[in-house]
Amino acid sequence: xxxxxxxxxxxxxxxxxKMRWYASRIxxxxxxxxxxxxxxxxxxxxFTTSFKLAPDVMQxxxxxxxxxxxxxxxxxxxxxxxxxxxQESTVRAEFLKRFWNSVIAASCSSLLAVVLGSLAAYGxxxxxxxxxxxxxxxxxxxxxSQLILPPxxxxxxxxxxxxxxxxxxxxxxxxxLYALTVLPIVIWIMRDQFASIPTELEEAALVDGLSVWGxxxxxxxxxxxxxxxxxFILSLVLTWNEYFFAALLTSTDAxxxxxxxxxxxxxxxxxxxxxxxxxxxxxxxxxxIGIVLERYIIKGMAAGAVK
Amino acid sequence: MSGQxxxxxxxxxxxxxxxxxxxRALIWAPxxxxxxxxLIQTLGRNGLxxxxxxxxxxxxxxxxxxxxxxxxxxxxxxxxxxxxxxxxVPATLFVVSMVxxxxxxxxxxxxxxxxxxxxxxxxFNGLDNIREMxxxxxxxxxxxxxxxxxxxILVEYAIALGLALLLNSQIRARKFFRVAxxxxxxxxxxxxxxxxxxxxxxxxxxPIARVIRWFTGESPSFYGDPETAMLMIMMMxxxxxxxxxxxxxxxxxxxxxxxxxxxxxxxxxxxxxxxKEVTFPLMLPVSITAIMIRIIFKLKxxxxxxxxxxxxxxxxxxxxxxxxxxEYRDRSNVGYGTMLAMVYLVFIVIGxxxxxxxxxxxxxxxx
Numbered sequence: 001x002x003x004x005x006x007x008x009x010x011x012x013x014x015x016x017x018k019m020r021w022y023a024s025r026i027x028x029x030x031x032x033x034x035x036x037x038x039x040x041x042x043x044x045x046x047f048t049t050s051f052k053l054a055p056d057v058m059q060x061x062x063x064x065x066x067x068x069x070x071x072x073x074x075x076x077x078x079x080x081x082x083x084x085x086x087q088e089s090t091v092r093a094e095f096l097k098r099f100w101n102s103v104i105a106a107s108c109s110s111l112l113a114v115v116l117g118s119l120a121a122y123g124x125x126x127x128x129x130x131x132x133x134x135x136x137x138x139x140x141x142x143x144x145s146q147l148i149l150p151p152x153x154x155x156x157x158x159x160x161x162x163x164x165x166x167x168x169x170x171x172x173x174x175x176x177l178y179a180l181t182v183l184p185i186v187i188w189i190m191r192d193q194f195a196s197i198p199t200e201l202e203e204a205a206l207v208d209g210l211s212v213w214g215x216x217x218x219x220x221x222x223x224x225x226x227x228x229x230x231x232f233i234l235s236l237v238l239t240w241n242e243y244f245f246a247a248l249l250t251s252t253d254a255x256x257x258x259x260x261x262x263x264x265x266x267x268x269x270x271x272x273x274x275x276x277x278x279x280x281x282x283x284x285x286x287x288x289i290g291i292v293l294e295r296y297i298i299k300g301m302a303a304g305a306v307k
Numbered sequence: 308m309s310g311q312x313x314x315x316x317x318x319x320x321x322x323x324x325x326x327x328x329x330x331r332a333l334i335w336a337p338x339x340x341x342x343x344x345x346l347i348q349t350l351g352r353n354g355l356x357x358x359x360x361x362x363x364x365x366x367x368x369x370x371x372x373x374x375x376x377x378x379x380x381x382x383x384x385x386x387x388x389x390x391x392x393x394x395x396v397p398a399t400l401f402v403v404s405m406v407x408x409x410x411x412x413x414x415x416x417x418x419x420x421x422x423x424x425x426x427x428x429x430x431f432n433g434l435d436n437i438r439e440m441x442x443x444x445x446x447x448x449x450x451x452x453x454x455x456x457x458x459x460i461l462v463e464y465a466i467a468l469g470l471a472l473l474l475n476s477q478i479r480a481r482k483f484f485r486v487a488x489x490x491x492x493x494x495x496x497x498x499x500x501x502x503x504x505x506x507x508x509x510x511x512x513x514p515i516a517r518v519i520r521w522f523t524g525e526s527p528s529f530y531g532d533p534e535t536a537m538l539m540i541m542m543m544x545x546x547x548x549x550x551x552x553x554x555x556x557x558x559x560x561x562x563x564x565x566x567x568x569x570x571x572x573x574x575x576x577x578x579x580x581x582x583k584e585v586t587f588p589l590m591l592p593v594s595i596t597a598i599m600i601r602i603i604f605k606l607k608x609x610x611x612x613x614x615x616x617x618x619x620x621x622x623x624x625x626x627x628x629x630x631x632x633x634e635y636r637d638r639s640n641v642g643y644g645t646m647l648a649m650v651y652l653v654f655i656v657i658g659x660x661x662x663x664x665x666x667x668x669x670x671x672x673x674x
Binding site: 028029031032035036038039040041042043045046049057058060062116117119120122123124125126127128129131139142143146147148149150151152153154155156157158159160161163164165166176177179180183187199202203206211212213216237240241243244247248257258259261262272275276279282283286287289290291294297298301302 | 312313314315362363367387390391392393394395397398401402406409410413416423469470473476478482484485486487489490491492494495496497499500501502503506507546550551555557600603607609610614627632641647648649651652655656659
């Protein structure tokens with residue numbers, strides 16, 4: 001750095017600055033990469049294990065094609081390997097049924113929660129209500145307080161109630177319950193969304209002759225759509241992963257993926273590859289959603305945090 | 308009343324008496340139908356009339372029909388005001404029917420001895436469940452564990468805040484890191500309990516065990532002794548939920564005006580001072596919110612425990628939820644389990660009230 005042919009050169013103090021800057025950069029990226037490794041390694045491990053055979057697992061081979069040759073055994077046990085796809089497979093039918101149950105339960109309940117929650121949030125952000133002693137704040141609190149209700153409190157009463165009304169082991173029962181659990185979160189996110197939309201927009205629409213609902217549906221909804229997508233995705237994540245209610249309330253017909261995964265882990269045989277394949281299949285949809293729609297998820301979670 | 312509305316609407320709507328009475332009829336006729344159906348079913352259950360169905364489905368349908376008509380009647384009866392109310396009414400009805408009824412029903416279950424697998428059915432036993440709970444060491448142990456689990460949130464918060472600060476600083480590939488850090492949140496706890504708990508930390512072939520054996524020469528056991536087992540559960544739960552706190556804190560950090568931070572730097576504050584005196588106090592409201600939501604999620608913790616240790620060794624990792632889950636699975640005693648859950652709810656409500664009061668005092672500006 002202190003070359004003699006150079007006329008202007010950095011002062012020694014600047015040199016230490018630079019050193020410190022590099023040191024801090026290395027520390028920052030070290031931590032970031034370290035944590036990214038912690039986050040991604042289990043996913044990588046599960047994904048690669050689904051292509052391993054028993055010896056590979058026992059020898060702890062890590063890198064495909066270098067340590068071991070990938071094999072479709074794990075996926076074959078789910079009926080999802082290339083050669084099994086052509087044939088009839090009861091395992092696959094079983095898996096697809098559960099997968100489909102999860103898809104329906106998660107998406108329908110999220111949709112229901114978003115519809116009900118958005119309506120309520122819009123009403124609460126625009127009008128003053130008075131139901132008996134309940135004012136707007138009380139109604140908001142009434143909705144949001146459902147958050148602290150732990151699922152166990154509802155679980156056993158629901159078990160008995162659902163048995164009485166014949167909703168045990170049905171998807172509709174799960175959908176209703178899931179919608180209930182995510183509704184407060186949706187209302188929380190959407191209240192913020194609607195509060196940030198100026199009322200002048202609706203006033204203009206009302207002057208032009210639209211009704212309250214007309215203004216809501218044609219003017220406000222399109223503006224609030226990103227927020228609704230965020231709320232929907234967040235609900236989807238929570239309901240897709242839900243295990244506790246599903247384990248209690250379903251037995252054969254409406255079993256969802258988490259329950260299926262859990263029931264397989266119970267039998268601790270050394271069929272790691274099929275477990276890994278099953279886990280991968282269970283988490284893959286959400287990983288894809290997480291990567292593609294990351295923006296919305298972050299938006300949804302950030303909505304309530306910052307006022 | 309409407310003067311306070313943020314959206315001010317003037318209408319010259321006149322509701323004709325005929326329309327008002329139609330609206331009233333739209334409420335009362337389905338209500339009457341509901342009562343009749345419920346009555347017929349109750350009589351049928353008690354053997355006083357022939358049963359019309361083997362479940363309470365007809366009553367459920369009548370209730371759904373009543374709710375629909377009630378919503379419609381709002382508009383018919385009250386016009387403009389009803390249209391406004393229609394925004395909130397569906398969600399309210401939904402929550403009331405899904406929470407209020409089960410809770411009230413749950414209270415009646417909580418004071419009874421009810422084994423679902425036996426034919427005896429519900430038997431009220433007064434305060435027996437409370438007495439049994441009082442002498443149940445495993446329940447109090449589970450409650451104690453919940454306190455420990457909740458305290459672990461402080462560590463999670465520190466990590467999440469650190470990561471959020473790093474993500475908010477000048478770094479390259481921010482989007483990659485953000486997505487990578489977010490991914491654990493997407494995974495279902497059940498899958499995590501297999502992926503991490505049962506395979507990564509498997510004591511013979513798991514890679515972590517291999518590394519530990521390579522360093523120390525002895526085989527580790529992750530779920531053998533109480534402390535390690537609990538630490539493992541805490542770690543896995545933290546792994547999935549740190550992203551959640553991180554994202555909220557990141558949003559809070561990004562909402563801090565840049566000029567405040569720059570002004571503090573102009574005044575000669577070191578980075579640490581800037582963080583301590585400027586960033587952290589400004590982040591306090593967001594932090595409280597994030598921690599509160601995290602506590603809410605923590606109190607539901609069960610999936611990982613049920614699937615990995617099922618409460619063991621010796622109840623060391625038990626949570627209230629997993630304990631009640633097993634209580635039901637093993638003895639299918641609905642009454643006792645519900646009582647435990649209700650008591651848990653009471654504890655939570657008390658705890659939260661205190662927390663909110665303290666947080667509100669703490670968050671008040673000191674200057």
